Structure formats: C-alpha cells, structure tokens
Amino acid sequence: MAFSFEVLTTPETGGGRRGRLTLPHGVVETPVFMPVGTAASVKAVEQGVLEMLGSSGSGAQIILANTYHLYLRPGHELIARMGGVHRFMSWGRPMLAGSGGFQVFSLSGLRKVTAEGVEFRSHLDGSKHFFSPEHSMDVQIALGADIAMVFDECVETPASWERTRDSMGLTHAWAQRSKDHFELHKERVPWFEALNGATQSLFGIVQGGMYADLRKESAERLVEMEFPGYAIGGLAVGEPREVTREMIARTLELLPKDKPRYVMGVGYPDEIEEYAKMGVDMMDCVLPTRAGRHGLLFARDAAGAIVRMNIKRKEYAEDSGPIDASCGCVVCRRYSRAYLRHLFVAGEPLGLTLNSVHNLACYLDTMDRVRAQLAGIPPPPSKCAKV
Numbered sequence: 176m177a178f179s180f181e182v183l184t185t186p187e188t189g190g191g192r193r194g195r196l197t198l199p200h201g202v203v204e205t206p207v208f209m210p211v212g213t214a215a216s217v218k219a220v221e222q223g224v225l226e227m228l229g230s231s232g233s234g235a236q237i238i239l240a241n242t243y244h245l246y247l248r249p250g251h252e253l254i255a256r257m258g259g260v261h262r263f264m265s266w267g268r269p270m271l272a273g274s275g276g277f278q279v280f281s282l283s284g285l286r287k288v289t290a291e292g293v294e295f296r297s298h299l300d301g302s303k304h305f306f307s308p309e310h311s312m313d314v315q316i317a318l319g320a321d322i323a324m325v326f327d328e329c330v331e332t333p334a335s336w337e338r339t340r341d342s343m344g345l346t347h348a349w350a351q352r353s354k355d356h357f358e359l360h361k362e363r364v365p366w367f368e369a370l371n372g373a374t375q376s377l378f379g380i381v382q383g384g385m386y387a388d389l390r391k392e393s394a395e396r397l398v399e400m401e402f403p404g405y406a407i408g409g410l411a412v413g414e415p416r417e418v419t420r421e422m423i424a425r426t427l428e429l430l431p432k433d434k435p436r437y438v439m440g441v442g443y444p445d446e447i448e449e450y451a452k453m454g455v456d457m458m459d460c461v462l463p464t465r466a467g468r469h470g471l472l473f474a475r476d477a478a479g480a481i482v483r484m485n486i487k488r489k490e491y492a493e494d495s496g497p498i499d500a501s502c503g504c505v506v507c508r509r510y511s512r513a514y515l516r517h518l519f520v521a522g523e524p525l526g527l528t529l530n531s532v533h534n535l536a537c538y539l540d541t542m543d544r545v546r547a548q549l550a551g552i553p554p555p556p557s558k559c560a561k562v
C-alpha cells in the first residue's frame with residue numbers, strides 16, 4: 176500500500192493518539208521521532224546501527240534526508256540514477272525529505288525571492304541556483320523519499336504580522352503549485368515499478384509565524400487543498416517555548432483528525448514528549464546528533480526527568496558508570512562515562528558516534544514510552560539485561 180494512516184487509540188484525557196502510518200517502504204508506529212540524515216547520513220551513525228537503536232533494539236522507523244543538501248551534492252539526478260536515496264544509502268525503511276525551503280531561507284544574504292521562486296547561492300561554492308515549487312518537486316521525486324514536502328517560504332523571526340501574512344500568501348500559492356506538479360509527475364519516482372506502482376505522498380506545511388489568526392488561516396487554506404498529511408512549520412526558530420506550544424495547540428485543533436500531523440524541527444526530549452501527548456504524530460530534530468557531537472548527552476534522573484550532561488567535565492574522568500543507568504542502549508550497556516569522556520577529549524571519532532547513538536536512543540525510548548502510555552500498556556522491555 177502506498178499510503179495510509181490509522182488512528183489506533185485516543186485516550187479519554189489529553190489530545191495525544193497512537194497511530195500507524197503505512198508508507199511504501201514500511202510501517203511507522205506513531206507518535207514517532209525521526210532522526211535527521213541531512214546528506215543521506217545521520218551524522219556519525221551507520222545505517223546498521225540506526226536499525227537497532229534504542230533500548231528495545233528496534234531502531235529508527237523513519238529518517239529524514241535533506242533536499243537542499245542532496246541537490247547540491249551529489250546531485251538529485253545522480254541519486255535517481257543510483258535508484259533513489261533509499262538504495263543509494265542502503266536504507267530500506269521509510270524516509271521523509273524536506274523541500275529544501277528551510278535551508279534555502281536560512282542562507283540570509285545569499286538569496287532573492289520572487290513570486291516565481293527563490294534564487295540562492297550554494298553555501299559550498301557560491302554557485303547560483305534557482306528553486307521554484309516545481310523544481311523542488313522534481314528534485315524530491317528524483318530522490319524518492321516516501322514523504323515529500325511542499326516548497327514553502329520560511330519567514331525570518333521576529334517578523335511583523337504584515338510580513339508574515341504576505342509570506343504565508345506566497346507559501347499557499349507555492350503549496351498549490353507543488354501539489355499540481357507533484358500529481359502530474361509522481362510516477363517518475365525511481366522505485367515506482369519496483370514497488371508495484373506505489374508513489375510518494377506530499378504533505379502540506381502550515382505557516383503563519385507566531386500569529387494565531389494567521390496560523391488558522393494557513394491551516395484552513397492547506398486543508399482545503401487536501402493533502403494526505405500536514406506539517407506545522409516555522410516553529411522552534413528562537414521564540415519562547417510557551418509560544419511554540421501555543422502555536423502547535425492552536426494549529427492542531429484545525430487539522431483533520433484522520434491525517435498525520437508533523438511538527439518540523441523540534442525539540443528537546445521533554446518537548447517531543449509534551450507535543451506527542453498533545454496530538455503531534457511526527458517530529459524531527461538535529462539536536463540528538465548535534466548535541467552528541469558537542470559532548471552534550473541527555474540522561475534521565477531518578478524521577479525520570481531529563482538532565483543534560485557535559486561529558487567533557489573532569490568529574491567524569493574516573494566515573495565507571497554508564498551515561499544513564501536507566502538507558503538500555505548499546506552505549507550505556509557497554510561503555511563508561513570515563514571512557515566516553517576520554518574519547519571526546521582525545522578527539523576520537525568513535526566518541527561522536529557513541530554520544531550520538533545514546534542521544535538518539537534517548538529520543539526513541541521517549542517515544543516508545545509515550546506510545547505505550549497512549550495505548551495504556553507497559554513500555555516495551557529492554558532487549559538486553561543491564562550489565
């Protein structure tokens with residue numbers, strides 16, 4: 176089956192729900208956290224390890240790839256010739272690719288926006304490029320992630336109401352153009368024949384900055400266009416956390432209950448838990464891997480609250496305990512804080528890998544627990560006994 180989403184359980188209290196998302200490359204149990212593999216690689220973590228991440232050992236169900244980065248290098252046409260991004264990177268499970276909009280709009284000073292699209296300069300070599308909604312769709316179809324995203328404009332933060340409204344208008348026009356072009360060309364996806372005529376699914380993106388009235392207008396307009404799923408974009412860009420939460424809550428109320436809802440680019444482990452319990456089905460963030468590469472580890476204290484640990488600190492130099500005694504990941508089962516500190520201080524690449532593997536496990540375990548809570552069952556047991 177190419178695409179289906181089924182809500183399995185909705186507890187009587189709270190807005191969270193358990194769901195099952197079926198995609199051409201497999202089934203995703205929601206709410207889900209999606210590790211980010213920007214350049215067709217979750218930085219420092221090999222695909223075989225991704226497949227067995229977390230205390231349950233069941234691994235990442237779905238990962239992200241980045242359209243902007245892969246378009247620039249190695250190029251979407253090369254990836255299409257290699258059979259699409261799944262085959263290129265040897266990842267058989269579901270994937271989602273961003274439209275490249277967010278990355279293009281992060282290149283401040285390097286871009287020019289018109290109604291037609293956006294001209295930008297590559298951060299790699301300064302070469303000039305142009306993305307229109309149609310071109311973004313062609314690139315995303317060539318990459319062949321299971322879920323593609325409409326090309327949208329991301330407004331800078333803070334932005335005035337007028338500026339945000341104008342940007343949102345452009346986003347809506349581009350969403351329709353993205354959809355029209357996608358529908359015409361979706362059968363060009365590299366695995367169309369191999370997967371018996373399955374195609375990608377295109378999600379819409381609600382914008383509207385930090386203005387509840389604009390978020391409402393954007394959600395209504397996108398819902399009219401009828402996408403199989405909806406993302407809430409333009410959040411976690413420096414605004415206070417209460418504002419992020421309010422914008423998510425206000426937008427969720429307006430999105431169809433029978434479609435998956437994806438908040439892009441959030442957040443800390445306690446935030447993803449909170450949003451999942453509000454009814455968000457999908458989230459992604461570079462934080463677990465980026466923090467890991469900087470020696471910042473997430474652990475849980477005795478009460479289960481998230482604590483941040485800087486592995487560089489001298490107090491860990493002779494600490495023979497694991498990062499987190501309550502974590503059943505491969506790193507915590509095997510390695511001490513002292514060894515991880517040594518690897519980090521010595522600049523050993525293995526340190527970056529192990530830190531990332533643990534942090535990703537912390538995120539996936541968080542979602543395992545939330546899914547179990549929403550289903551009213553005990554959380555899944557750890558695959559291996561603690562050492």
Ligand SMILES: [Zn+2]
Binds near residue numbers: 503
């Ligand atoms: Zn761990």
